[in-house]
Every structure is written in C-alpha cells, then in structure tokens.
Amino acid sequence: MSKKMLKFVTLEKHMPEKREAASRRTDFNEIYGEFETARATEQASRCSQCGIPYCQIHCPVQNNIPDWLMLTANGRLEEAYEVSQSTNNFPEICGRICPQDRLCEGSCVIEKGFESVTIGAVEKYITDTAWEKGWVKPVTPVAELDQSVGVIGAGPGGLAAADELRKKGYQVHVYDRYDRVGGLMIYGIPGFKLEKEVVERRATLLADSGVTFHLDFEIGRDATLEELRKKHDAIVIATGVYKSRDISLPGSGLGGIVPALDYLTASNRKGLGDNVPEFENGTLNADGKNVVVIGGGDTAMDCVRTAVRQGAKSVKCLYRRDRKNMPGSLREVTNAEEEGVEFVWLSAPKAFLGDEKVTGVKAIEMHLGIADSTGRQVPVEIDGSEHDIPCDLAIKALGFDAEDIPTLFGAKELEVSRWGTISIDFATSMTNLDGVFAIGDIVRGASLVVWAIRDGRDAAASIHKYLAGKQAADKVALAS
Ligand SMILES: Cc1cc2nc3c(=O)[nH]c(=O)nc-3n(C[C@H](O)[C@H](O)[C@H](O)COP(=O)(O)OP(=O)(O)OC[C@H]3O[C@@H](n4cnc5c(N)ncnc54)[C@H](O)[C@@H]3O)c2cc1C
Numbered sequence: 377m378s379k380k381m382l383k384f385v386t387l388e389k390h391m392p393e394k395r396e397a398a399s400r401r402t403d404f405n406e407i408y409g410e411f412e413t414a415r416a417t418e419q420a421s422r423c424s425q426c427g428i429p430y431c432q433i434h435c436p437v438q439n440n441i442p443d444w445l446m447l448t449a450n451g452r453l454e455e456a457y458e459v460s461q462s463t464n465n466f467p468e469i470c471g472r473i474c475p476q477d478r479l480c481e482g483s484c485v486i487e488k489g490f491e492s493v494t495i496g497a498v499e500k501y502i503t504d505t506a507w508e509k510g511w512v513k514p515v516t517p518v519a520e521l522d523q524s525v526g527v528i529g530a531g532p533g534g535l536a537a538a539d540e541l542r543k544k545g546y547q548v549h550v551y552d553r554y555d556r557v558g559g560l561m562i563y564g565i566p567g568f569k570l571e572k573e574v575v576e577r578r579a580t581l582l583a584d585s586g587v588t589f590h591l592d593f594e595i596g597r598d599a600t601l602e603e604l605r606k607k608h609d610a611i612v613i614a615t616g617v618y619k620s621r622d623i624s625l626p627g628s629g630l631g632g633i634v635p636a637l638d639y640l641t642a643s644n645r646k647g648l649g650d651n652v653p654e655f656e657n658g659t660l661n662a663d664g665k666n667v668v669v670i671g672g673g674d675t676a677m678d679c680v681r682t683a684v685r686q687g688a689k690s691v692k693c694l695y696r697r698d699r700k701n702m703p704g705s706l707r708e709v710t711n712a713e714e715e716g717v718e719f720v721w722l723s724a725p726k727a728f729l730g731d732e733k734v735t736g737v738k739a740i741e742m743h744l745g746i747a748d749s750t751g752r753q754v755p756v757e758i759d760g761s762e763h764d765i766p767c768d769l770a771i772k773a774l775g776f777d778a779e780d781i782p783t784l785f786g787a788k789e790l791e792v793s794r795w796g797t798i799s800i801d802f803a804t805s806m807t808n809l810d811g812v813f814a815i816g817d818i819v820r821g822a823s824l825v826v827w828a829i830r831d832g833r834d835a836a837a838s839i840h841k842y843l844a845g846k847q848a849a850d851k852v853a854l855a856s
Contacts, residue, residue: 380421380446380449380450381421381423381424381425381445381446381449382421382422382423382424382425383418383421383422384422384423384424384486384490384493385490387418387419387421387422388491389419389422389490389491389492389493389494390415390418390419390494391408391494391497392408392409392410392411392415392497392501393408393409394407394408394409395407395408395409397714397715397716400568400685400714400715401684401685401715401716402685403568403685404566404567404568404643404647404685405567405568405571406472406567406568406569406570406571407568407711408497410500410501410504411497411498411501416448416497416498416501416502417448417449417451418449419493419494419497419498420445420446420448420449420493420498421445421449422486422490422493422494423441423442423445423446423449423493424485424486425442425446426442426485429441429442430483430484430485431480431481431483431484431493431495432480433483434479434480434482434483435479435480435826436479436824436826436827436829436830437463437464437470437826437829437830437833438463439460439463439464439467439480439499440459440460440462440463441480441495443459444456444457444459444460444498444499444502445493445495445498447459448498448501448502453502453505453506454506454509454511456502457502457503457505457506457511457512460499460502460503461503461506461512464826464829465535465536465539465540465829465832465833466532466535466536466578466825466829467499467500467502467503468499468500468503468504468507468574469532469561469570469574469575469578469825470496470499470825470826470829471496471497471498471499471500471501471502471503472496472500472569472570472574473565473569473570473825474496474824474825474826475674475705475707475824476495476496477705477706477707478705479826480495480496481493481494481495481496507577512581514581514584514585514586515539515542515543515585515586516585517542517543517544517545517586518545519545520545520547521544521545521546521547522547523546523547523609523610523843523847524546524547524548524549524607524608524609525537525541525546525547525548525549525608525609525610525611525612525839525843526549526551526604526605526607526608526610526611526612527541527548527549527550527551527611527612527614528551528552528595528604528611528612528613528614528615529550529551529552529559529612529613529614529615529616529816529818530550530551530552530554530557530558530559530579530589530591531558531559531560531561531614531616531816531817531828532559532560532561532816532825532828532829532832533559533614533616533815533816533817533828533829533831533832534550534552534559534612534614534815534816534832535550535557535558535559535578535579535582535832536828536829536830536831536832536833536836537612537614537815537831537832537833537835537836537839538550538582538587538832539582539585539587539832540832540833540836540837541836541839541840542582542585542586542587544836544840546839546843547586547588548586548587548588549587549588549590549607549608550582550587550588550589550590551590551593551595551599551604552589552590552591552592552593553592553593553594553595553597554591554592555591555592556576556579556591556648557575557576557578557579557582557589557591558575558576558578558579559616560616560825561575561825562575562576562644562648563640563641563644563645564637564640564641564644564675564678565640565678566640566643566644566678566681566682567644567647568681568685569678572644572647572648595615595784595785596784596785596786600785600786600787601785601786601787601790601809601812602786602787605809605811605812609811609843609846610811610812610813610839610842610843611811611812611813612813612814612815612832612835612839613781613798613807613812613813613814613815613818614814614815614816614818614828614831614832615779615781615818616816616817616818617776617777617778617779617797617817617818617821617822618637618776618779619776619777619778619779619796620635620636620637620638620772620774620775620776621772621774621775621776621777622635622772622774623670623725623772623774625725625726625727625728626726626727626728627727627728627729627730627734628728630728630730630731630732630733630734631659631732631733631734632659632730632733632734632767632768632769632770633728633734633770633772634659634660634769634770634771634772635771635772636669636671636675636676636678636679636771636772636773636774637675637776638654638660639660639679639682639771640675640678640679640682642654642655642660642661643655643660643682643686661686662682662683662686662687662688662691662769663686663687663688664687664688664689665683665688665689665767665768665769666688666689666690666692666766666767666768666769667680667683667688667690667691667692667767667768667769667770667771668692668693668694668737668765668767668769668770668771669683669691669692669693669694669770669771669773670694670725670737670770670771670772670773670774671693671694671695671772671773671774671775672693672695672696672697672702672703672704673702673703673704673773673775674703674704674705674708675773675775676693676695676704676771676773677693677704677705677708677709677711677712679771679773680693680712680717681708681711681712681715681717683769683771684712684715684716684717688769690718691716691717691718692717692718692719692720692765692767693712693717693718693719693720694720694723694724694725694737694739694765695719695720695721695722695723696722696723696724696742696755697721697722697742697744697753697755698721698722698744699719699721701744701752701753720739720765722741722742722743722744722755723739723740723741723742724739724740724742724755724757725737725738725739726738726739726740726762728770729764733768734767734768734769734770735766735767735768736764736765736766736767737764737765737767737770738762738763738764739762739763739764739765740757740758740761740762740763741757741758741761741763742755742756742757742758743755743756743758744756775822776817776822777795777796777821778792778795778796778797778798778818778821779796780796781796781798781818787809789808789809790807790808790809790812791807791808795821797818797819797820797821798814798818798819800813800814800819804838804842805819805831805834805835805838806838806842811842811846813835813838813839814835815828815831815832815834815835816828816831816832819831
C-alpha cells in the first residue's frame with residue numbers, strides 16, 4: 377500500500393469551506409466551496425484502506441471508494457476519475473447530495489474515534505476536476521445497434537439507464553412530461569444543494585452521446601404505454617412518485633396552504649429564469665411572510681431553507697417527533713438552524729386558522745410513547761397543550777405516493793403493489809409486461825438519487841441480456 381495513506385492518525389477531518397450563513401441566506405448557490413488540490417489529497421490520505429471497506433459495501437452503487445481515495449492521495453486524479461465513474465454515472469451529483477452521513481461516511485471504520493474520511497467532498501472534487509480538464513466525454517459506442525429502448529422519465533434513474541444503454545450501442549429515446557431534463561434534480565432539489573448547471577451539463581452530455589430527448593411528452597396524454605411498446609424493443613418506466621400526501625384538518629381548504637413540491641418547483645423555475653405567475657403573485661413565494669413548514673424529512677428541510685432565501689419574515693418547522701427521531705439528514709437540520717430556521721419539535725398541526733387565507737396553525741405538543749412494530753416511538757398528544765402559531769404561508773411536506781400509473785398509462789394489466797408502486801422481478805427489473813422494466817422511486821417509493829442510479833444501471837444490464845436473447849431467438853426463428 378502507498379505510504380501516503382493511513383494519515384487519519386495525525387490528520388483531522390476537514391470539509392470544504394462552508395459559506396457563512398449570512399451570505400448563504402441571500403442566494404441559491406451551493407453552500408460548500410471546492411476542495412483545493414492539496415486539501416483533497418490530504419483528506420483522501422486519511423483513508424485506512426481497511427480490509428473490508430464498509431464504505432463501499434454500504435454505497436448503493438458499490439463505489440470503489442478506497443481505490444479512488446488512494447489514487448487521489450497519490451495525485452493520480454485522472455485514474456481516480458476513471459475508477460469513480462466506472463460505478464456511478466453521476467459521481468459529482470452524488471458527491472453533492474448523497475446523505476453520506478447515513479451511507480459511506482457513516483460506515484467508515486475510522487468514524488469511531490477519528491471521524492470518517494470526507495468521501496463525498498473528495499468524490500465531488502474528482503469529478504468537478506474531470507469536467508474542468510475535459511476528461512468527461514460523450515459516449516461513443518463501439519457499434520450502433522438497430523434495437524431501440526424507450527425510457528419514460530428523465531430523472532436520475534432514467535438518465536443512468538439511458539447512459540448505460542447508449543454505451544452498449546442501443547438507440548435510446550427518453551420521454552419526459554417536463555420541459556427540462558433532470559426530474560427532481562432539476563425541479564425538486566434546490567440550487568443551494570445542487571446547482572442547476574451541474575444537472576444541465578449532464579443533460580447536454582447525454583444528448584451529445586446520441587440520446588434523443590422528447591420533452592413536454594407525457595405518457596398517458598401524448599401516447600399510451602402500448603403505443604410506446606410498439607415503437608421500441610424495450611421500455612423503462614422511471615416516472616418517480618409525485619402524489620403529495622395530504623392532511624385533512626379543519627381549515628385545510630384555506631388559501632396560503634400549499635404542497636411542498638409545488639412550492640419548490642416554482643422556486644426552481646424562477647431560478648432557471650422562467651416566468652412563474654404563482655411566484656410573482658405571491659401564492660408560491662415566501663417573501664415577507666411568516667412561514668410554517670409541516671414535516672421533518674429532506675423535502676421539509678429544502679422548503680424551510682428556500683423560504684429563508686426568498687426573504688421570509690420568519691420560518692418555523694413543525695415536526696411531531698424530536699431531533700433525534702426525524703427522517704431528514706441531521707447535516708441539513710444544522711444548516712437550516714444556522715440559516716435562522718426555528719424547529720418546533722414534538723408538535724403536530726390540529727387545524728389551520730383563518731377566514732379565507734391562512735393566518736395561523738393550531739398546533740398541539742406531543743410526547744414520544746411506546747415503540748410500534750417498526751421500533752419507532754409513536755408520538756402521543758399532550759392534552760391541553762394546544763397553541764397557535766401565526767403564519768401567512770403553510771407548506772405541507774408530508775411525503776409522496778405513486779400516481780395511478782396503470783390508469784394513466786392506459787395499461788390496466790400492469791401490476792402494482794398496494795402502495796401503487798410498480799411491481800418488478802428484482803432479479804431482472806422487469807414488470808409483469810414482457811420487455812417493460814421499471815426503476816427508481818416508482819418502484820421503491822420516495823428514495824434517493826443514488827438508488828435510482830443503481831436501479832438504472834441494473835435495468836440496463838438486464839435489458840441488454842433480454843434484447844440479446846430476443847435477437848438470438850429471432851435469428852433462430854428466421855433460419856428454421
Ligand atoms: C425536495 C426533494 C429533495 C430531495 N433531496 C434529495 C437529496 O438531497 N439527496 C438524494 O439522494 N435524494 C433526494 N431526493 C430524492 C430524489 O430526488 C429521488 O429519489 C430521485 O430523484 C428519484 O429518481 P427517479 O429517476 O426515480 O425519479 P424523478 O427524479 O422523480 O424523475 C421522474 C421523471 O419522470 C417524469 N414523468 C413522470 N410521469 C411521467 C409521464 N407520465 N410521462 C413522461 N414523464 C413522466 C417526471 O417529469 C420526472 O422528470 C429529494 C426529493 C425531493 C422531492
């Protein structure tokens with residue numbers, strides 16, 4: 377092993393420079409700077425190159441992290457990039473928005489006592505450098521194949537599948553109902569976590585690789601699934617989950633109560649230069665308002681931090697459990713607190729107040745009772761603890777469910793789970809319809825970008841086998 381490694385004993389963990397909260401509050405730019413070369417090299421050298429790399433095991437795409445850390449520590453950056461991109465189609469995106477504290481870094485063996493290696497920031501540094509130096513190139517397949525694959529959804533799952541299928545030479549057509557490529561990476565996740573240019577340059581690279589995008593094209597409106605199946609040799613459904621979960625409370629119908637994704641999409645569109653009437657007329661704009669966000673997941677964190685940047689007068693996050701038991705990343709909670717968000721832990725909404733427009737939320741305090749069958753303590757209301765929290769904008773961030781895909785797609789025979797997610801054979805990613813595969817959130821329920829990438833890669837490998845088999849069978853049939 378290189379003498380340059382194992383430096384965790386003497387070197388402390390460092391993250392790239394984080395911008396001051398006061399400056400972060402005023403724009404939608406990313407909050408972390410880039411590592412300087414010397415810092416990235418030094419931080420990579422903290423890796424202990426342990427015998428069983430738990431970081432790799434717990435990475436959904438099984439990134440070969442110890443190897444690219446060692447290459448970085450030795451200044452062999454182009455090779456580090458080659459290793460990193462061989463398991464992940466968008467490493468610079470995962471480096472920015474993966475919850476590393478729950479995945480690779482949370483599994484690092486030096487975490488106990490020495491703090492983990494800064495894996496995500498080094499991953500981002502490697503690939504951002506690769507882009508800068510021109511090492512990231514469009515795909516040039518060894519041979520063009522006649523067979524074509526239709527991918528429904530241009531989110532990370534669909535894009536990873538498209539990239540892998542192009543590498544094998546298939547003609548790839550990606551259909552999306554949005555007018556831009558990227559799915560939740562472009563319209564859900566705010567720029568302060570993932571700047572839009574990072575997604576846009578990937579979209580351009582895929583187009584330069586020969587992927588054909590059909591935007592503003594909605595399956596169900598512009599074509600049925602059956603029509604698409606007739607056009608292509610295989611189909612990938614990667615449509616994500618978009619039905620916002622709701623709460624039915626007294627006052628739910630008042631103005632000024634909005635779903636999180638509508639709010640975030642309007643903000644992202646505004647940032648991308650679109651004309652957004654709901655933003656201009658104040659419906660989906662927190663400027664000058666007292667804002668209450670209901671929920672404790674990553675979407676709620678993105679909403680509170682967006683509201684701060686839009687110039688809200690105050691921003692409160694209402695969550696029925698406590699800090700320790702929230703589903704969102706603790707790193708994001710800390711960022712939000714630094715930016716001035718107030719967390720109202722152990723509180724749940726009981727009613728929305730107001731005549732036509734919301735003027736407040738009636739909340740009740742909770743305590744954590746005994747654990748349910750999942751092991752999580754159940755929040756229980758504390759009698760007589762109701763209190764009013766004034767607000768002019770209430771944002772509901774309570775999670776997402778799958779839309780009714782069989783009905784939307786005109787394909788009643790497509791099998792779904794009782795949650796509406798598409799059922800697949802996990803060995804092949806194929807649905808019950810021959811040649812129709814499904815991946816990402818529409819299979820798993822709301823999940824992570826890195827899992828969608830993994831699914832896209834797995835499905836592409838399965839489709840390759842499926843189409844090769846089909847071609848061989850066709851040849852045999854022709855010959856006999
Ligand atoms: C606010 C928010 C913040 C998040 N933050 C993070 C984070 O920090 N880190 C992380 O790892 N994950 C995060 N996630 C989760 C992550 O974005 C998703 O898990 C991931 O994008 C799922 O990828 P996907 O390809 O399955 O679907 P999506 O990204 O949802 O893409 C689906 C695409 O399908 C298109 N589509 C849908 N229906 C049709 C149709 N009928 N016809 C044509 N096109 C259609 C949609 O327009 C969309 O472009 C966040 C999610 C949200 C909502």
